[in-house]
Amino acid sequence: MIAAVRMLTYGCSVDILDEYVQIGESTAIESLKRFCDAVIEVFEKQYLRKPNKDDIARLLQEGDDRGFPGHHYNMGYYLSDGIYPQYATLIQTISQPSSIKEKIFAEHQEAARKDMERAFGVFQSRWQIVKGPARI
Structure with a gap:
């Protein structure tokens, strides 16, 4: 052990x-x-x-509580920061938002991305094997 x-x-x-x-x-x-x-x-x-209906409902509720727009999409998508090619499943951030709607979207997307980075950063700091290849 x-x-x-x-x-x-x-x-x-x-x-x-x-x-x-x-x-x-x-x-x-x-x-x-x-x-x-x-x-x-x-x-x-x-x-x-795989997430079930209860998991998805809980995640959507958490997003609504944070003010993230609850649009329904017919496919999965990933938040990205402009380093990936333009694909429908990668939602690029708006680098220079001009309208209030774009500013709010960019703020919420950045907050969600930072939450994921923090959570994964804690995971990486505590479990070194996540940073590099496994050495069996």
Whole structure:
């Protein structure tokens, strides 16, 4: 358990664990695989599933509470910051909003993007393996 959590948290290689935890490379790798399988088994139904109607309603309500416009779209879309090509699923920010409506949209989009960056930043700071490739 210690080996698996250390590999996930610090992104360290199996060689480093040999001295710290005093287990072999194959045992550390097997421990990591079993730990990941157990986490997936326990949390799969709650977190690794498609959102249901209740989840979508909750997310839309949170958006309305923050003042984000509740338009209905017939396809998914992603907020982007102008570095991607023009696709229908990527909603570009308005770099120089001229109307009040455009200003409000740009502010809300920026707030949503910053919320995601903060949440993912916390995740990255606590779990080093998210920053780089896994080293099994």
